[in-house]
Amino acid sequence: xxxxxxxxxxxxxxxxxxxxxxxxxxxxxxxxxxxxxxxxxxxxxxxxxxxxxxxxxxxxxxxxxxxxxxxxxxxxxxxxxxxxxxxxxxxxxxxxxxxxxxxxxxxxxxxxxxxxxxxxxxxxxxxxxxxxxxxxxxxxxxxxxxxxxxxxxxxxxxxxxxxxxxxxxxxxxxxxxxxxxxxxxxxxxxxxxxxxxxxxxxxxxxxxxxxxxxxxxxxxxxxxxxxxxxxxxxxxxxxxxxxxxxxxxxxxxxxxxxxxxxxxxxxxxxxxxxxxxxxxxxxxxxxxxxxxxxxxxxxxxxxxxxxxxxxxxxxxxxxxxxxxxxxxxxxxxxxxxxxxxxxxxxxxxxxxxxxxxxxxxxxxxxxxxxxxxxxxxxxxxxxxxxxxxxxxxxxxxxxxxxxxxxxxxxxxxxxxxxxxxxxxxxxxxxxxxxxxxxxxxxxxxxxxxxxxxxxxxxxxxxxxxxxxxxxxxxxxxxxxxxxxxxxxxxxxxxxxxxxxxxxxxxxxxxxxxxxxxxxxxxxxxxxxxxxxxxxxxxxxxxxxxxxxxxxxxxxxxxxxxxxxxxxxxxxxxxxxxxxxxxxxxxxxxxxxxxxxxxxxxxxxxxxxxxxxxxxxxxxxxxxxxxxxxxxxxxxxxxxxxxxxxxxxxxxxxxxxxxxxxxxxxxxxxxxxxxxxxxxxxxxxxxxxxxxxxxxxxxxxxxxxxxxxxxxxxxxxxxxxxxxxxx
Numbered sequence: 001x002x003x004x005x006x007x008x009x010x011x012x013x014x015x016x017x018x019x020x021x022x023x024x025x026x027x028x029x030x031x032x033x034x035x036x037x038x039x040x041x042x043x044x045x046x047x048x049x050x051x052x053x054x055x056x057x058x059x060x061x062x063x064x065x066x067x068x069x070x071x072x073x074x075x076x077x078x079x080x081x082x083x084x085x086x087x088x089x090x091x092x093x094x095x096x097x098x099x100x101x102x103x104x105x106x107x108x109x110x111x112x113x114x115x116x117x118x119x120x121x122x123x124x125x126x127x128x129x130x131x132x133x134x135x136x137x138x139x140x141x142x143x144x145x146x147x148x149x150x151x152x153x154x155x156x157x158x159x160x161x162x163x164x165x166x167x168x169x170x171x172x173x174x175x176x177x178x179x180x181x182x183x184x185x186x187x188x189x190x191x192x193x194x195x196x197x198x199x200x201x202x203x204x205x206x207x208x209x210x211x212x213x214x215x216x217x218x219x220x221x222x223x224x225x226x227x228x229x230x231x232x233x234x235x236x237x238x239x240x241x242x243x244x245x246x247x248x249x250x251x252x253x254x255x256x257x258x259x260x261x262x263x264x265x266x267x268x269x270x271x272x273x274x275x276x277x278x279x280x281x282x283x284x285x286x287x288x289x290x291x292x293x294x295x296x297x298x299x300x301x302x303x304x305x306x307x308x309x310x311x312x313x314x315x316x317x318x319x320x321x322x323x324x325x326x327x328x329x330x331x332x333x334x335x336x337x338x339x340x341x342x343x344x345x346x347x348x349x350x351x352x353x354x355x356x357x358x359x360x361x362x363x364x365x366x367x368x369x370x371x372x373x374x375x376x377x378x379x380x381x382x383x384x385x386x387x388x389x390x391x392x393x394x395x396x397x398x399x400x401x402x403x404x405x406x407x408x409x410x411x412x413x414x415x416x417x418x419x420x421x422x423x424x425x426x427x428x429x430x431x432x433x434x435x436x437x438x439x440x441x442x443x444x445x446x447x448x449x450x451x452x453x454x455x456x457x458x459x460x461x462x463x464x465x466x467x468x469x470x471x472x473x474x475x476x477x478x479x480x481x482x483x484x485x486x487x488x489x490x491x492x493x494x495x496x497x498x499x500x501x502x503x504x505x506x507x508x509x510x511x512x513x514x515x516x517x518x519x520x521x522x523x524x525x526x527x528x529x530x531x532x533x534x535x536x537x538x539x540x541x542x543x544x545x546x547x548x549x550x551x552x553x554x555x556x557x558x559x560x561x562x563x564x565x566x567x568x569x570x571x572x573x574x575x576x577x578x579x580x581x582x583x584x585x586x587x588x589x590x591x592x593x594x595x596x597x598x599x600x601x602x603x604x605x606x607x608x609x610x611x612x613x614x615x616x617x618x619x620x621x622x623x624x625x626x627x628x629x630x631x632x633x634x635x636x637x638x639x640x641x642x643x644x645x646x647x648x649x650x651x652x653x654x655x656x657x658x659x660x661x662x663x664x665x666x667x668x669x670x671x672x673x674x675x676x677x678x679x680x681x682x683x684x685x686x687x688x689x690x691x692x693x694x695x696x697x698x699x700x701x702x703x704x705x706x707x708x709x710x711x712x713x714x715x716x717x718x719x720x721x722x723x724x725x726x
Contacts (some may be wrong), residue, residue, distance in 0.1 A: 063242040070116065078121040081106055085128060101151040103134065108154035123162070123171040127154045130180035133191050148279050149190070156194045163201045164231040167331035170209075178214040182221040201244040211253055219257070222247045227268035237270065241286035245293045254298055258631060264302040267294060268314075275317055285344040288325065291318050295354045319355045319374050322348035323381035330384045335399075342401050352381065353505060360415045379419060382412050386423045393430045397437055406434060406468055413475025417625035421479075425488050428479075435469040469501055470522070473529035480536040490544065495537055498530050499554045506561040523575045531577035535646075538584045545588045552592055558582040559594060559603040566606045572632060576640035576647070577608045590657030603621035604664055607647065612670040614644055615677050615685065627680045648693045657703040662705035670714070671701060671708065 084103035107125065111117040133153035159177070162168030172178075177198075184195040203218075211218060225247065229240045244267065247259075267290065274287045294302050295318070305311040325348040328342040338345070355378060359371055385405050396402050415423060416657050476494065477483035490494070505527055534554070538545050545551045562578055565571075583604065586595055594600060614637075616630045629637050655662045665671055674694050677686060686694075701708040 007513055007558055014569050022458050070113075081121075085125070100128075100132070101154070104129075104151055104154040104158065108157040110160075111158045114161070114575060117158075117161040118167055118171070120167065122158070122177065123168075126159070126162070126172055126175040126177055127180070129158045130177050130184075133159070133195055134180050134184035134187060134189055152190050156191050159198055160194070163198050166205070169202055169205050173206060173209050173213065174197075178202065179217045180211060182214075182217045185221055186224055196243045200243060203246040206330070207250060211250060215249075215253060218247065219249065219253075219263075222249070222263050223266075226263040226270070227482075229519075230266040230270040232270075235283070237274065238283045238286040241290045245290050248293055248297055252255050264294075264298070265304045268302065268304050272314060275321065277297075281344075284321070284325075285347070286350070288318075288321060288344065289347045292322075292350040296350050299354065300358070301717070315358075316374060318351055320377055322351035322355075323377045326352070326381040327384045330388045335396060338388070338392075340399060345401070346404055348381075349404055352378065353411045356411050356415050375416075375419070378412075382409065382420055385409055386420065386427055389430060390427050390664065393427070393434065397434055402434075403468065406431065407471055410468070410471040410475055413472070413478065421485065422474075424479075425485055428485070429490045429492050431472060432494050433487070435472060436497050439497065439504075467526075469497070470526040471531070473526055477529045477532045477536075480533045484537065484541075486540065489533075490537070490541065495534065496550050498534060499550055499557065502530055502534075503529065503557045503561075506565060507558065520571075524571050527574050528577050531574070531581045535577075535581055535584060538581070538588060542588055545585070551585060552589055552594065553710060555582070555585045555589055555592065556594055558585070559600050563602040563606040566610060571638055572636045575610050576636075576643040579607045580643045580647040580650065583607055583647050583654065586658070587650045590654060595658055601664060604661060605668060607651065608665055608668045608670055611644065611647055611651070612668065612673055615673075617676070617680075627677065627685050629685065645689060645693055648697060652693070652697045652700040655700045659704075662701040663707050665697075665701060666705070666711055671698070671711065674698060675715075 084099040085100050107122060110119070110122060116122065132151060159172070163173055181195045181199045182295060185192055189195070222244070225240055225244055229237055229244060232240070248254075250694045271287055271291055271294075274283070275291070279287065300311070303311050303314060305314060325344055329338060329345055355374055357373065385408065389402070389405055389409070393402055393406075409424075412420075451533065476489060480489055496530060505523070538551075554660055558578060558581065562582060565578070566575055586604075589595070614633050618626060618628050628634075633640070651661075651665075674697060678691060678694055680686070698712070702712055703709075
């Protein structure tokens with residue numbers, strides 16, 4: 001390949017400002033190659049439709065399309081580049097970096113094209129790129145130092161180009177880039193800042209793959225940087241904060257370390273020093289971001305202070321600073337000013353979520369003074385969030401930061417149902433409209449989802465869910481228990497949204513959830529809260545239930561989907577909620593045509609099936625059986641026992657309004673089973689309240705069904721049981 005063909009390639013791929021310098025450098029370089037090296041440098045011309053010398057007539061990079069770039073790429077050829085990279089013997093007077101430097105410059109030029117950067121001949125040179133970044137930078141003279149700097153810059157450009165795409169990042173991890181990047185960082189090599197940025201990019205994008213393949217070297221790097229963070233006394237301390245945030249291991253890696261507290265101790269000491277100091281905005285934000293990430297990943301386990309009082313004071317300091325950040329950046333600020341500080345605010349939001357969780361945790365109930373202090377300072381922060389949402393929420397629904405603000409407010413509402421309730425009531429219309437807008441989906445919700453990618457808010461979810469209603473349901477459940485707030489929810493048609501939400505999720509195939517325990521638990525808990533809200537409405541707003549046809553449509557959803565749902569055999573808590581809700585609705589809407597339709601029998605049969613399986617006689621030894629809570633009900637019985645009682649009461653009250661329902665109970669075999677329960681004499685299992693509701697069931701069945709009455713009169717066990725009814 002001739003000097004002119006090389007030079008024209010650089011004119012095509014470099015900016016105009018670099019061309020003059022490149023001409024001088026490469027004319028000198030090619031002259032040395034031609035005169036001294038003797039490694040087969042002169043090769044025959046390549047063709048790309050015209051002689052290679054004709055390439056000089058092409059335009060520069062900014063005017064070159066992808067196809068032209070690819071033709072030049074093919075013309076240069078990788079045989080030539082591979083020979084440059086593999087040749088180690090250079091003639092006297094030539095730089096040791098000469099051949100490799102030329103190859104890397106060519107490769108850096110190729111990598112300016114995203115498609116070419118992923119060519120197999122580029123990705124298989126990842127170890128070469130990274131080796132340049134972490135190799136010794138001590139050079140013989142100033143000329144070599146200049147060459148070395150250029151070589152490192154070109155290698156950086158290649159790796160950064162790969163880092164710009166998901167496929168490129170995958171190649172970097174798979175081809176061993178992370179250990180070499182860690183080496184470059186630990187040895188403080190020339191391109192340390194670039195290496196840190198690349199490593200952060202990989203860890204933020206695919207942390208699982210990075211840690212799975214490179215746990216030891218990442219932990220070593222974390223240990224070294226955390227020690228440096230602890231001991232550094234200048235502004236460089238805050239630059240390391242950003243690296244440490246990405247370098248922190250996942251919780252499962254943290255928990256299996258024999259001594260994970262080593263890096264935690266360094267970070268704790270470093271943060272304690274800076275957070276007690278007077279800091280500028282950027283430095284404080286860096287420190288708070290690191291503190292937030294530590295709390296999100298490890299709760300308070302990373303605070304290694306043995307003295308409990310000092311530990312709680314440090315935690316209070318972090319929460320106080322987070323509240324100050326929220327108030328400082330939200331109060332009396334326009335939306336653009338808020339968005340300029342969104343990253344600092346997101347860190348503070350994460351800290352507030354953790355603090356809310358700690359306030360609700362039983363182990364912190366004994367530290368009442370801490371709880372009171374933290375609660376007071378958090379009230380002001382959440383008041384600022386409420387006013388911000390009132391001011392900006394309606395106009396900025398598609399803005400991701402609005403979602404983040406609603407999310408952290410939802411966490412507060414879930415645990416604090418009384419504090420700031422009056423203020424929260426003022427934004428219920430916005431919260432309901434916002435939930436409905438995202439629930440309905442469409443372009444706006446899809447756009448918000450893409451904008452939210454990469455943001456994290458809580459320890460339970462490293463990828464935020466757009467299901468904002470799921471987050472708000474616990475808080476709405478608290479509000480629905482009190483008259484004023486319940487009226488506000490009704491006025492904004494929250495019950496209509498809840499019906500649509502329940503319908504959507506009951507239509508979901510429950511089998512898809514069974515392999516994902518976390519998702520299954522979230523799904524069941526959320527729908528349980530939803531049923532709690534609707535039950536509060538059915539119990540407290542009977543006239544609304546009778547007049548608003550939405551509740552009849554809700555009953556239609558349950559009649560259609562509950563029998564299929566209950567056959568899956570899982571989700572016991574949700575089963576109990578849906579049974580109670582369905583029977584309570586049937587009690588109020590007994591005149592609905594839905595309940596006289598033959599299809600409703602499957603629904604009632606499913607409800608009876610759930611109620612009848614709660615108590616079972618089990619073999620305990622050879623001499624007989626004992627009455628006990630069924631095995632699959634036992635783990636959740638404390639949660640569902642009240643719902644079971646409510647459902648039995650509602651079923652009994654339906655007998656006089658729904659002819660044939662008592663007979664269905666008889667046909668399902670439950671009447672006989674109830675009599676067996678009542679004559680078993682096991683007060684430890686069946687308490688007075690259970691006995692009362694079961695006796696009432698028998699009485700109502702006898703009064704409202706001739707078949708049940710005849711059955712009872714002809715059954716000795718039933719007669720003995722009925723003789724005990726007061």
